[in-house]
Amino acid sequence: xxxxxxxxxxxxxxxxxxxxxxxxxxxxxxxxxxxxxxxxxxxxxxxxxxxxxxxxxxxxxxxxxxxxxxxxxxxxxxxxxxxxxxxxxxxxxxxxxxxxxxxxxxxxxxxxxxxxxxxxxxxxxxxxxxxxxxxxxxxxxxxxxxxxxxxxxxxxxxxxxxxxxxxxxxxxxxxxxxxxxxxxxxxxxxxxxxxxxxxxxxxxxxxxxxxxxxxxxxxxxxxxxxxxxxxxxxxxxxxxxxxxxxxxxxxxxxxxxxxxxxxxxxxxxxxxxxxxxxxxxxxxxxxxxxxxxxxxxxxxxxxxxxxxxxx
Amino acid sequence: xxxxxxxxxxxxxxxxxxxxxxxxxxxxxxxxxxxxxxxxxxxxxxxxxxxxxxxxxxxxxxxxxxxxxxxxxxxxxxxxxxxxxxxxxxxxxxxxxxxxxxxxxxxxxxxxxxxxxxxxxxxxxxxxxxxxxxxxxxxxxxxxxxxxxxxxxxxxxxxxxxxxxxxxxxxxxxxxxxxxxxxxxxxxxxxxxxxxxxxxxxxxxxxxxxxxxxxxxxxxxxxxxxxxxxxxxxxxxxxxxxxxxxxxxxxxxxxxxxxxxx
Numbered sequence: 237x238x239x240x241x242x243x244x245x246x247x248x249x250x251x252x253x254x255x256x257x258x259x260x261x262x263x264x265x266x267x268x269x270x271x272x273x274x275x276x277x278x279x280x281x282x283x284x285x286x287x288x289x290x291x292x293x294x295x296x297x298x299x300x301x302x303x304x305x306x307x308x309x310x311x312x313x314x315x316x317x318x319x320x321x322x323x324x325x326x327x328x329x330x331x332x333x334x335x336x337x338x339x340x341x342x343x344x345x346x347x348x349x350x351x352x353x354x355x356x357x358x359x360x361x362x363x364x365x366x367x368x369x370x371x372x373x374x375x376x377x378x379x380x381x382x383x384x385x386x387x388x389x390x391x392x393x394x395x396x397x398x399x400x401x402x403x404x405x406x407x408x409x410x411x412x413x414x415x416x417x418x419x420x421x422x423x424x425x426x427x428x429x430x431x432x433x434x435x436x437x438x439x440x441x442x443x444x445x446x447x448x449x450x451x452x453x454x455x456x457x458x459x460x461x462x463x464x465x466x467x468x469x470x471x472x473x474x475x476x477x478x479x480x481x482x483x484x485x486x487x488x489x490x491x492x493x494x495x496x497x498x499x500x501x502x503x504x505x506x507x508x509x510x511x512x513x514x515x516x517x518x519x520x521x522x523x524x525x526x527x528x529x530x531x532x533x534x535x536x537x538x539x540x541x542x543x544x545x546x547x
Numbered sequence: 548x549x550x551x552x553x554x555x556x557x558x559x560x561x562x563x564x565x566x567x568x569x570x571x572x573x574x575x576x577x578x579x580x581x582x583x584x585x586x587x588x589x590x591x592x593x594x595x596x597x598x599x600x601x602x603x604x605x606x607x608x609x610x611x612x613x614x615x616x617x618x619x620x621x622x623x624x625x626x627x628x629x630x631x632x633x634x635x636x637x638x639x640x641x642x643x644x645x646x647x648x649x650x651x652x653x654x655x656x657x658x659x660x661x662x663x664x665x666x667x668x669x670x671x672x673x674x675x676x677x678x679x680x681x682x683x684x685x686x687x688x689x690x691x692x693x694x695x696x697x698x699x700x701x702x703x704x705x706x707x708x709x710x711x712x713x714x715x716x717x718x719x720x721x722x723x724x725x726x727x728x729x730x731x732x733x734x735x736x737x738x739x740x741x742x743x744x745x746x747x748x749x750x751x752x753x754x755x756x757x758x759x760x761x762x763x764x765x766x767x768x769x770x771x772x773x774x775x776x777x778x779x780x781x782x783x784x785x786x787x788x789x790x791x792x793x794x795x796x797x798x799x800x801x802x803x804x805x806x807x808x809x
Contacts, residue, residue: 270774272796275548288774296791300809301767303777305623307594312769317776317791461593489593512770513588513596515550515639 241533244526248536251283251503253481254404254429256338256366258283258504261537262494262522265485265508266342266368266408267314271331276515279335281522283504287328289342289370290358292350294320299452304441309460309487310509311439313453316344316373321354329363338365340406344373348389352396359401367403369393369428372410372435374457382410382435387422394426406483408432411463411470420474432483432506433471437463460509463487468500475501475542489517491524498540548642548772549575552635556612558628562694565662566617566628567604570636573611579603580645581669582763582800585615586771587627588637595623598639600768600795602666602740605698606673616665616695642771644800646670646738649759653735654680656728657704658721658749661687663741664695666763670738675702682732684709684724686716686745705732718748725752734758739803741765747808760803766794773797781807 240246249260263283264273270288279285297317304311319327332339341358345351355367371384371393384390390407397405407423409416411434420431436457441450449455464487471484484502487509488494494505510517529537557569572579586598605614617624630636648655648670655674657667664685674681681704687693689712696706707724709716715724728734729752739749740763753760769777773796780798782790782805789807792798 268770268775270772272773276550276772288776297776297779300779301777302779303597303767303769303775305595305597308596309593310597310769312775312777314776317779460596509596512775513598515548515772 242530242535244530246535247526247529248538249526251538253483253504254366254406256404258338260522261498261504262518262525263340263504263506264511264518265506266370268508268511273511273515277518280337282337282518284337284365285332285335285339286342286368286506287332287339289316289318289344289373290321290324290328290354291316291318291344292321292354294318294323301450301452304450306439306441306458306462308462309458311441311451311456311458312436313451313456315453321357325357325361329361333363339363340366340368342368342370342408344370348393348396351393352400355397356400359403364403366406367397367401368406368408368432369397370408370435372408374410374412374436374438374455382412384410384419385413387418390419391422391426394423394428398427404429406430406432409434411435411466411486412438416470417473417477420478424478424480428480430481430483431474431478432485433474433502434467434486436486437466459486461487461489464493468496471497471500471502472544488521489513491521491528494521494525495528495540498537499542499544501542503541548640549577550637550639551575552637555630555632555634555636557632558630560628561616562691564619564692565694566619568615568617568627568630568636570613570638571611572613575641577641579606579613579641581606581673582645582666583641583643584799585638585640586642586768587639589623590626591637595626597623597769598771599623599627600771602763602799603641603669604665604695606669616662616668618662639771643795643798646761646763646800648673648677648679648736650674650679650736651677653733654682656725656732656734656737657681657683658725658737658739658745659683659685660742660745661692663739663763663765664693666740667738668695668698671699671702671704681705682728682734683707684721684728686710686721686742688712718744721745722748722752725749729756736760737803738762743808746803746806750803750806750808753803761800762803762806763799764794764801764806765799768795771795781809783807
């Protein structure tokens with residue numbers, strides 16, 4: 237007997253990320269999402285809420301201009317402007333209380349101990365479903381150096397954070413390394429529950445008329461369609477060496493891009509820059525994935541994960 | 548705020564560097580205020596990728612149309628000129644805060660440079676509708692760039708023009724001109740857009756004369772929704788502390804006295 241035909245109503249979109257059950261694979265990227273977007277996006281339809289990375293102390297962020305456009309992408313150097321942990325606990329987390337999807341807290345810190353301290357505090361909150369450790373922002377330290385460029389530090393950080401919280405830990409890796417596989421292995425050995433591949437790619441643009449950098453901080457992180465092939469490659473590479481679920485992040489503009497990342501090995505996909513161009517990108521991408529699944533009669537979205545055919 | 552594809556009724560070049568676009572805004576639910584802006588997609592391509600913020604030039608409530616006056620500066624605005632009447636423009640808005648028309652008991656002064664003139668034109672329009680007298684000092688590179696002057700005059704504004712090519716647009720000259728205007732007109736509110744040096748001048752003069760003043764700021768934007776923190780400026784609070792705020796969300800209109808002009 238032939239199976240019933242797959243329709244939009246019979247699809248299984250649920251995926252699992254380190255013990256987290258997500259209703260679908262599409263969530264926002266930290267730094268490209270905020271409460272303000274609820275006027276245009278139905279948060280209850282996305283996989284998770286991922287507020288902007290939080291630092292322990294308030295941070296002013298970098299000099300303007302903080303964003304510039306380049307062909308196929310944008311460079312940003314926000315520098316994690318942050319109101320600090322106290323504000324985050326008192327205002328940011330409660331502001332997402334009314335939504336029925338998991339909240340993933342993105343944490344940024346300057347030391348292993350500070351990461352652990354913040355993870356302990358935030359991880360203790362019942363409203364928080366998982367922690368994403370942003371060990372890869374290229375805009376915090378000189379010359380674009382990030383915390384997660386050293387495998388030993390990455391391993392140690394994961395071990396330490398796992399000591400202070402039971403919540404699933406997602407390590408947001410840096411693409412600005414010689415071997416992302418090396419860092420991925422270190423994060424897995426340290427106890428990470430999932431990997432985010434990856435953050436923005438260190439970049440620079442110069443205005444030829446003024447001869448000045450187009451970004452106040454000189455260099456910044458490149459995002460948008462131009463980085464997607466690099467991120468797809470990195471997802472594929474990380475998939476070769478790690479069993480952990482991967483959240484793909486970088487340049488997803490539409491459903492096709494998201495499916496491509498899943499075929500490379502991502503279990504879920506984060507959407508950042510696309511929301512700036514199309515405010516309803518998160519839910520539009522989800523609909524496009526559904527359309528693809530119906531087209532190819534794929535009942536379960538998990539069938540896509542790592543489904544690239546390499547002969 | 549809403550993302551909408553609005554029918555373009557007109558999109559034409561009005562001077563060497565400026566274009567004028569009229570869109571059918573009937574499907575926009577929100578009331579649009581002078582000083583607010585729309586984030587416009589210039590082309591359905593990955594380059595230009597980001598939307599561009601454009602302030603409202605004219606609000607036609609009865610016809611339910613909106614007008615934008617834009618400077619053709621780079622690849623994005625160049626592509627925007629290729630949209631023809633009858634085609635759709637992908638706009639997101641209205642966004643940000645508007646001006647507070649606060650000159651009912653006197654006249655309002657507008658001080659604008661370049662494309663900042665477009666931002667203040669919608670305010671002049673509202674002033675005319677409410678019977679508020681207005682005076683405008685318009686500064687531009689050349690006489691050719693002073694194209695909103697006639698629009699402002701049609702609203703009954705008294706318009707003074709200064710240009711670089713005539714050599715009367717420097718801060719000292721504009722300062723003298725403003726002193727005269729403050730002496731002769733009963734200016735009770737002032738508004739500025741488009742030039743940091745003119746904004747600094749007006750900030751000093753408005754403080755000296757205890758006049759209500761606002762500024763519409765321009766900044767490179769990412770999301771225009773307040774989530775990315777790309778467009779920021781510093782605001783000085785009354786207690787002396789400095790706070791970094793988002794131009795797209797808390798602005799683009801701010802009390803002039805509070806803005807730290809970098």
